[in-house]
Amino acid sequence: MQEDIKLWPFKVVKGSADTPKVVVTYKGRKEFLAKEISSMILGKMKEIAEMYLGKVVKDAVITVPSYFNDTQRQATKDAGTIAGLNVIRMINEPTAAAITYGLDNKSDIVVLVFDLGGGTFDVSLMTIEEGGVFEVKAVAGDTHLGGGDFDNHMVDYCAREFKRRWNKDLTGNQRALGRLRFACEKAKRILSCATQTSIDLDFLHRAKFEELNMDSFNKCIETLETCFSDAKMKKSCVDQVVLVGGSTRIPKVQHMLQEYFDGKELCKSVNPDEAVAYGAAVMAAKVSGRNDKSVQDVVLHDVTPLSLGIEVKGDIFNVVIPRNTPIPTSNAKQYCTIYDNQSNIIFKVFQGERLRSTDNHLLGKFTISGIPRAPKGVAKVMVFFELDDNGVLRVTASILSTGKVEKITITNGIRRLSKEKIEKMVHDAKKYKLEDQEFKKKAEAHNALEDCIYDMKNKIEGHNIQNSMRHEILQVTRKAVDKTSKWLKDNQAAPFPVLHSKKVHLEFVSKSLS
Structure with a gap:
């Protein structure tokens, strides 16, 4: 976020509980939470829908990136409530797109939905069975990767070029950054169907655009591999690769994706800008009890993205x-x-x-x-x-x-x-798998040694009460326990082998108490 703030044409300040607030002036207020701004957008969409339908809209199905965590989902639901909507269901965006694609499917297929939008990236691997059963096998993604990041890279490049040529820093001028961002976004769209365009200060070629964003494009492919690994499936099992989200129009993204799937044709029959909304509409029809059989037959089995x-x-x-x-x-x-x-x-x-x-x-x-x-x-x-x-x-x-x-x-x-x-x-x-395993091993050994000390102290107390042990043995045992207890307190970062050996030694000493 700190990196993004440098490029945004508005200020962001710290609110309560370290929550970011956007500083804009609207109806006498100057600071807004992200969910409040989301609610304004949902409110406007509600207004447009009511004008089109000619009646009041109360209920809504809202789509979210599959990799949204619980906090983000709750915030989205709150935004709907603030906008005056009863959120009856939230559905993952790739899953909604798959519903659009597979609603009329006549056979069992495996589909990979590649959803690269304006601000988020999701990939979902799922099976679609004849009759409308959608089962998600695995999801992966990044809540901070999309067209907005591609714009940021261009804005950053243009600002550096401007400073190099005219020795003026644009990053402190929010109005100038806003105008530059608008020009960069327009250039990005043009470069999806042309090989060059201009952003006032110079021509920008598609090759340069691809160079600026290659790290982000590579992350998309890495995320694909994560998804297949989680699902324990091979890419050869995929029957269709469905493109969703405006950023999938970028030629380099399509080329890399097709290359990853060994030349497989990508499915572009679904409008990438409308697929998610259409799938959400189908789900809304189902949960609201519409009688259409094709809608009511839809069965959705989604998954949780994180443990x-x-x-x-x-x-x-x-x-x-x-x-x-x-x-x-x-x-x-x-x-x-x-x-x-x-x-x-x-x-x-x-x-x-x-x-x-x-x-x-x-x-x-x-x-x-x-x-x-x-x-x-x-x-x-x-x-x-x-x-x-x-x-x-x-x-x-x-x-x-x-x-x-x-x-x-x-x-x-x-x-x-x-x-x-x-x-x-x-x-x-x-x-960090090996490092994490070593941490867990050490933590468990630390806990085991603490438990051993605790059990031995109880044994010593029990023998004191019964007075059934020779005084010398009891003293030696108590001394060993006290010494180990003090050592553990002073050596919290001790490695696994040392912790384990201390426990083995105490267990050996404790045999005399049996």
Whole structure:
């Protein structure tokens, strides 16, 4: 976002909870949240629809990028509410496009939807069965990759050229940047069907445009490979490659995509600007109960794009719902207290693919209190995750012994998932796989040593009460436990082999207590 701010023709300031606010003057106000601006757009669309239909529009089906996280989906739903709409369903954009393409399909096929729009990129691999059953196998994407980024690269290039030729910096002049951005966007569209155009200061050739954006184009292909890997399918299984989104008109994107699929013809029969809206309209007809058989026969099995889970002792990310799980879905896991007489547990809910919780995206946290006091590990809490048809998450925690329940409310104050976060969650998940495994191994060894110390202290106390041990053995054992406990406190970053050897030594000492 900080990089984008340099190129935007408006200011962005920090709001509460580190939430970005756009600074524009409208009806006496000067600062707006992103979802408020989204609501203005939805409100205008509602107005246009009402003028066309001649009646009031209350309900809506809204499409979102498949890689939107829970916070982004909630914010989108809030924007609809602010605009006066009852959002009855949210559907992933590639899935909506696939519905458009496969509605009249007469055979079972595997379809890859390549959706490259103005600000986001999604790829979905799905099967379409005869009769209208759509099953998503895997999704991948980037919530910060699209035509707007291609515009940014051109704006940045032109600003550098302007400074080089005339020694004037445009980046501090928002009006000039706005005009330059408009010219660059126009040039991008022209270069989709011509080989050169001008942006006032000079000619821009298609080859230069491709050079400026080649890193972004390559990321699209890398994302394809991630999608196939997640689905455990080969690209040769794909029957059709459907293009969606205005940026798929870029010749280099089409060439690279066709080359990736070994020369397969790309499906351009669906209008890339209308496919998503058409699919959403079909879904709206279905959920509103229209009698059209072709609409009512549509069955959609979508998936969650990122894993969801809880942070457990040692900053380990414990997955409750794995990524690419068909939705709607639910799952529950049992957790216990981690120290004696613990009366409350703070649950942190994360979304991502890394083994260390803090490397993932924090969705929210909540506390369940009133846990009956007991030794650690005795009191149990059941945590229940539920993902609805819209991909929106609800988390409930219940104390098993008392039945007390707490529910999480995911606030929209948490930042939108950045490009860097997305790359960490998926692309870096493979890159750092060995490092993550080593972290988990060390964290589990640390926890195991702590548990060993705890168990031995209890054994020593028990023998004290029974007075059934020779004084010397008891003293030696207590000394070993105290020494190890102090060592662990002073060596939190100790590696796995050392932690493991300390535990083995304590277990050997504890045999004399048996």
